Amino acid sequence: xxxxxxxxxxxxxxxxxxxxxxxxxxxxxxxxxxxxxxxxxxxxxxxxxxxxxxxxxxxxxxxxxxxxxxxxxxxxxxxxxxxxxxxxxxxxxxxxxxxxxxxxxxxxxxxxxxxxxxxxxxxxxxxxxxxxxxxxxxxxxxxxxxxxxxxxxxxxxxxxxxxxxxxxxxxxxxxxxxxxxxxxxxxxxxxxxxxxxxxxxxxxxxxxxxxxxxxxxxxxxxxxxxxxxxxxxxxxxxxxxxxxxxxxxxxxxxxxxxxxxxxxxxxxxxxxxxxxxxxxxxxxxxxxxxxxx
Amino acid sequence: xxxxxxxxxxxxxxxxxxxxxxxxxxxxxxxxxxxxxxxxxxxxxxxxxxxxxxxxxxxxxxxxxxxxxxxxxxxxxxxxxxxxxxxxxxxxxxxxxxxxxxxxxxxxxxxxxxxxxxxxxxxxxxxxxxxxxxxxxxxxxxxxxxxxxxxxxxxxxxxxxxxxxxxxxxxxxxxxxxxxxxxxxxxxxxxxxxxxxxxxxxxxxxxxxxxxxxxxxxxxxxxxxxxxxxxxxxxxxxxxxxxxxxxxxxxxxxxxxxxxxxxxxxxxxxxxxxxxxxxxxxxxxxxxxxxxxxxxxxxxxxxxxxxxxxxxxxxxxx
Numbered sequence: 288x289x290x291x292x293x294x295x296x297x298x299x300x301x302x303x304x305x306x307x308x309x310x311x312x313x314x315x316x317x318x319x320x321x322x323x324x325x326x327x328x329x330x331x332x333x334x335x336x337x338x339x340x341x342x343x344x345x346x347x348x349x350x351x352x353x354x355x356x357x358x359x360x361x362x363x364x365x366x367x368x369x370x371x372x373x374x375x376x377x378x379x380x381x382x383x384x385x386x387x388x389x390x391x392x393x394x395x396x397x398x399x400x401x402x403x404x405x406x407x408x409x410x411x412x413x414x415x416x417x418x419x420x421x422x423x424x425x426x427x428x429x430x431x432x433x434x435x436x437x438x439x440x441x442x443x444x445x446x447x448x449x450x451x452x453x454x455x456x457x458x459x460x461x462x463x464x465x466x467x468x469x470x471x472x473x474x475x476x477x478x479x480x481x482x483x484x485x486x487x488x489x490x491x492x493x494x495x496x497x498x499x500x501x502x503x504x505x506x507x508x509x510x511x512x513x514x515x516x517x518x519x520x521x522x523x524x525x526x527x528x529x530x531x532x533x534x535x536x537x538x539x540x541x542x543x544x545x546x547x548x549x550x551x552x553x554x555x556x557x558x559x560x561x562x563x564x565x566x567x568x569x570x571x572x573x574x575x576x577x578x579x580x
Numbered sequence: 581x582x583x584x585x586x587x588x589x590x591x592x593x594x595x596x597x598x599x600x601x602x603x604x605x606x607x608x609x610x611x612x613x614x615x616x617x618x619x620x621x622x623x624x625x626x627x628x629x630x631x632x633x634x635x636x637x638x639x640x641x642x643x644x645x646x647x648x649x650x651x652x653x654x655x656x657x658x659x660x661x662x663x664x665x666x667x668x669x670x671x672x673x674x675x676x677x678x679x680x681x682x683x684x685x686x687x688x689x690x691x692x693x694x695x696x697x698x699x700x701x702x703x704x705x706x707x708x709x710x711x712x713x714x715x716x717x718x719x720x721x722x723x724x725x726x727x728x729x730x731x732x733x734x735x736x737x738x739x740x741x742x743x744x745x746x747x748x749x750x751x752x753x754x755x756x757x758x759x760x761x762x763x764x765x766x767x768x769x770x771x772x773x774x775x776x777x778x779x780x781x782x783x784x785x786x787x788x789x790x791x792x793x794x795x796x797x798x799x800x801x802x803x804x805x806x807x808x809x810x811x812x813x814x815x816x817x818x819x820x821x822x823x824x825x826x827x828x829x830x831x832x833x834x835x836x837x838x839x840x841x842x843x844x845x846x847x848x849x850x851x852x853x854x855x856x857x858x859x860x861x862x863x864x865x866x867x868x869x870x871x872x873x874x875x876x877x878x879x880x881x882x883x884x885x886x887x888x889x890x891x892x893x894x895x896x897x898x
Contacts, residue, residue: 418591422598425871429836430851434606434863437855510722517724518837522852534724541730541841544738557727564722 314577321573327566331559335381339531342374346531354543357551364551366540372551376559379531383563386446386525387512393451394512395505398458403489405459406466413463420456428453428515429522436524446525450515454508461504465497499578506571510564517560533560584886592879596872600652603867604645607860614661617858635661637860648864662859672850672866679839679846680873682747683831685762686769691824694774698781699816703808705786714782717775729768729841737764747844765842769835773827780823784816791815818889825881832870 315321339346343362350369357364363373401420405413423431432449439445469475470493478488519525520534528535533556540552614637615628632638636647651658657668701713720728737745749761788794789812797807836848847866854862 418594418598419602421591421595422602422871425595425599425874426602426867427832427836427870427874430848430867430870431606433836433852434855434867437858438606514724518726521724521726521837522840534726537727537730541726544730544734550734553730557723557730560727561719561723564724565719568718568722 311577315573318573318577320569320576324566324569324571324573327562328570331380331384331563331566334377335384337377338381339374339378342371342377344371344374346370346374346378347529354549354552363555366536366552367543372536372555375531375536376533376555379533379536379556379559380563382520382526382530382532383513383516383534383560386443386450386516387509390447390450390516391454391505391509391512393447394454394508395458395501397451397455398504399462399494399501401455401459402462403466403493406463407470407485407489407493409467416459417463420459423453423456428511429518432515432519433522433524436519443526446516446519450512454512458501458504458508461500462497465500466493469493469496503571503575503578506567506574510567510571513560513564513567533557585883588879588882592875596875599871599875600649600868601645603864603871604648606867607864614858614860618661618664652868657865658861660859660862662854662857662862668861668865671862672847672869675845675847675850676869678748678844679832679835679848681758682762682765682769682835682838682844682846683828685759685766686773686831687824689766690770690773690777693770694777695781695817695820697774698778698820699785699813701778702782702785702789702816703812705782705789710782713778717778719775720771721775723771724837725768725772726837726841728771729765729838732764732768732771733841736767745842747839747842765838765844768838768841769831773831776827777820777823781816781820784819785812788812788815814888818885821881821885821888825878828874828877828881832873 334341348370350365352361352365353369354367355361355365355369357372361371361373363371363376365371366375401416405416428450431453432446435449436445439449474492475488478492483492516525517534520532521538523538526532526535528539536556537553537560540549543549543552614635615631616623619628619631629638636644639647648658657672660666660668660671663671697713697717701710704710733745736743743764744761745764747761747765749758753761794807794811797811798804802810832848835846836852838844839846839848840852847870851863851866851870853859854866
């Protein structure tokens with residue numbers, strides 16, 4: 288369970304590295320938080336891939352059974368157009384599970400590059416990039432996204448790029464801190480004395496040794512990405528109807544809650560978003576417990 | 581200390597200049613013909629050109645930026661593109677005040693609540709009460725704020741009818757009526773923020789309890805109460821202040837969604853409307869105001885942090 292028996296990868300020979308990796312995986316599988324988180328996330332990943340092919344009803348089919356209560360035929364009831372809520376919730380997994388991970392990946396890749404550069408070179412490069420990062424961080428994610436979405440139009444790709452770029456400085460900050468801890472360890476000056484170029488040292492020597500904080504940061508970011516995508520979709524800036532999507536289901540139906548009836552149109556998609564975010568956070572917690580030395 | 585302050589304020593100013601460029605650049609990304617947007621598809625090209633010229637959007641970008649900054653430095657935010665004749669400030673000023681009221685109420689509620697909860701959980705690490713606080717906090721942060729807000733409306737506004745559902749109090753209402761109207765949206769923000777702040781306070785407490793100075797204090801015979809008050813709390817609160825400051829940024833951004841659910845005329849709503857209507861003047865000024873609020877909040881937090889942290893207070897650099 289503890290990471291104490293996993294020695295830092297930097298001092299290991301290749302054979303010992305693979306032993307250490309197996310140890311880490313075993314420790315992860317023993318972590319309840321990590322396993323439970325994975326079960327939840329994999330459930331949604333399964334439905335994101337399976338989509339409407341396996342749902343009990345067609346998520347897009349409109350029926351005369353408008354706003355039916357949850358029961359034996361429609362397990363979670365139907366919405367204002369008579370569409371099956373359960374099928375729409377299950378099929379809705381795909382819209383957020385495409386955008387959020389891709390946006391996170393983009394942010395992690397760009398952020399790692401920026402973080403490696405600023406941490407490795409320090410000095411004027413670091414100072415100036417850090418100031419720009421500070422300026423970007425002064426604006427809340429949702430506001431930049433609202434502005435950029437209005438500017439660049441409504442498409443999935445825009446959403447991915449916007450969130451990815453906003454995540455870049457946040458990831459860069461973490462990576463930079465990790466690089467600063469590593470850059471004075473013996474193997475870095477040694478590589479420099481061997482005459483290796485800066486890009487080689489950054490990506491071949493440093494990067495493998497700071498993968499752990501990057502993985503943790505990426506998982507945490509994924510949670511935020513799901514949040515951001517849901518918030519933007521709720522504001523009407525994400526996927527458009529009639530695509531099944533959790534946040535869209537909520538924003539379409541929350542007006543119906545006045546009077547307290549028709550709660551099933553909102554409750555189930557809300558639980559779906561929450562469970563996915565909880566799942567991702569559990570994975571992040573498990574990773575942090577095992578990987579952080 | 582004063583050297584640290586000067587350096588910190590200098591950095592904030594540099595960030596502010598970069599922020600203004602960034603905001604201007606983002607707003608310039610907005611494609612589309614401003615004049616055409618304002619006048620609609622049936623206006624003649626001539627009148628569109630004329631309006632563009634009048635608004636100055638046909639000039640080169642750097643020229644527009646220079647004019648913008650020049651006007652800003654005189655406190656002039658310009659005129660709205662969409663609402664002809666109304667100044668940007670007359671649209672954003674009241675909205676900013678509304679948002680700050682909501683944010684202030686949320687902070688007044690959440691900061692003591694989360695710190696007490698977090699410290700309490702930290703002191704009872706591993707026991708049932710700790711688990712309850714930690715799991716509740718984590719679950720609350722996992723629910724998007726619009727969901728929390730809707731649930732609160734349904735329970736306290738619709739079912740129990742304890743609190744008004746509209747965030748905006750009738751014009752001319754007294755202080756307490758305004759607070760009453762703002763309670764539901766503020767609670768929604770409290771529920772999202774509680775987890776983050778309580779988590780930091782808990783982690784800080786556990787770390788402080790585990791440290792050498794706490795052990796020394798206990799070993800030299802100080803009472804548990806004194807140890808907690810003098811040694812644990814002070815050190816546990818340091819990281820908490822840092823997280824409160826970063827959450828200010830979230831808070832103002834999160835307001836967009838909350839303001840939409842409660843239909844509250846705050847700065848988030850204004851910026852959202854300005855972005856959808858391509859009202860550059862309002863959009864730029866709005867983003868800048870939000871950025872400045874964030875910068876001021878983090879600056880204040882840094883100053884507070886350094887005032888409480890002897891290592892920074894007595895250091896000459898950094």
